[in-house]
Amino acid sequence: MTPVLETERLILRRPEASDLPVWLDFFMSDRARYVRTPEPTRALGWRAFAAIIGHWAIRGFGSLVFADKTAPEALLGATGPWEPEGWPERELGWTLWREEAEGKGYAFEAASAARDHVFRDLGWETAVSYVDARNARSARLAERLGARPDWSAKTPDGLQCVVFRHPKPEGLR
Amino acid sequence: MTVAFAEPATVAIPTLTTARLRLRAPGPEDFEAYAAFGASSRAAGVGGPFGRADAFRNFCALIGHWRMRGYGRWVVAERETDAPLGIVGPMYPEGWPEPEIAWTVFEAAEGRGVAFEAAQAARAFAYGTLGWRTAISCTLPGNTRSEALARRMGAVEDSVFQHPDGFELKVWRHPAPEAL
Structure with missing residues (x-):
């Protein structure tokens, strides 16, 4: 089953091949610097997006793209569960793809819905977010979501990141 | 927040059957065999x-x-046991010179003509079902086994391609559909 999440302003859904151009705009931009290698190419971005789509087939869950319900074609970002092989734990991730979407609480609203989704629909008992140590905006969002650094948690090999651990939401305990 | 459930949007991945092999959709159960291949020296190719x-x-x-493309590579499985032997099929990722017929075989399948049998089925699918009018295969420098298979398939050296990610591919051109 594929979830479609709706919040007050946003719709979150499974990514489709037709979302590729918007993803590539983000991937090639400086905004993506914390979630990719330093020198992006369209070839790398294409493969990364194919992997995001394929993750759904392998795991049965994955990253959800989101947009304002009044402009569903204009994707604002992605958020959701992520479980690659080789990582110490399953992650709740988020990326905000457009600068003009910042400062409006969109990422918070989307990530809150994704956080509730992993605890409620997927039955996770805990969730972490791996935030690049230089990414202050993302760290602030993690804290606003109620997550706190877990200095005892392992980090994925090769990532310079802080592990934020999310409390299980009230009402789901 | 409300939540609804849509039907999973799936692409129907066809299954091809040859004398000894089944070319089928890759699944989570195939990952360990693929990871073992990736960790081996065979992955240098x-x-x-x-x-x-x-x-x-x-x-x-x-x-x-x-x-993304509506087509892709299959897991090549032994018909009898369904054991994964390799990854073969048409592929065309961004940055590639043209759509290609690609092949990778795991160690257990080496020397048994598995790649040849699967690649023939994949090429026939690309020409017959996908309607390709031409097809290439790409090899990395030094992958002599793959070059030998390209020749066995009747492909000839076509060009050298500089991939945007900084590596070089030798491009082999297959015989056109009407020549087969």
Whole structure:
């Protein structure tokens, strides 16, 4: 089953091949610097997006793209569960793809819905977010979501990141 | 927040059957065989070796490719046991010179003509079902086994391609559909 999440302003859904151009705009931009290698190419971005789509087939869950319900074609970002092989734990991730979407609480609203989704629909008992140590905006969002650094948690090999651990939401305990 | 459930948007991945092999959709159960291949020296032929995390990303992308292009590579499985022997099929990721027929065989399948049998089926699918009018295969420098298979398939050296990610591919051109 594929979830479609709706919040007050946003719709979150499974990514489709037709979302590729918007993803590539983000991937090639400086905004993506914390979630990719330093020198992006369209070839790398294409493969990364194919992997995001394929993750759904392998795991049965994955990253959800989101947009304002009044402009569903204009994707604002992605958020959701992520479980690659080789990582110490399953992650709740988020990326905000457009600068003009910042400062409006969109990422918070989307990530809150994704956080509730992993605890409620997927039955996770805990969730972490791996935030690049230089990414202050993302760290602030993690804290606003109620997550706190877990200095005892392992980090994925090769990532310079802080592990934020999310409390299980009230009402789901 | 409300939540609804949509039917999973899936791409129907066809199954091809040959004398000894089944070319079928890759699934989670095939990942360990793929990761073992990625960790082995055999993966040098495709730019490896690579670790589990990279193997997982590649494996996800293998499936994602089907949704991005409507076609992609299959897991080549032994008909009798369904054991995965390799990854073969049409592929065309961004940055590639043209759509290609690609092949990778795991160690257990070496020397049994598995790649040849699967690649023939894949090429017939590309020409017959996908309607390709031409097809290439790409090899990395030094992958002599793959070059030998390209020749056995009747392909000839066509050109050298500089991939945007900084590596070089030798491009082999297959006989046109009407020549087969």
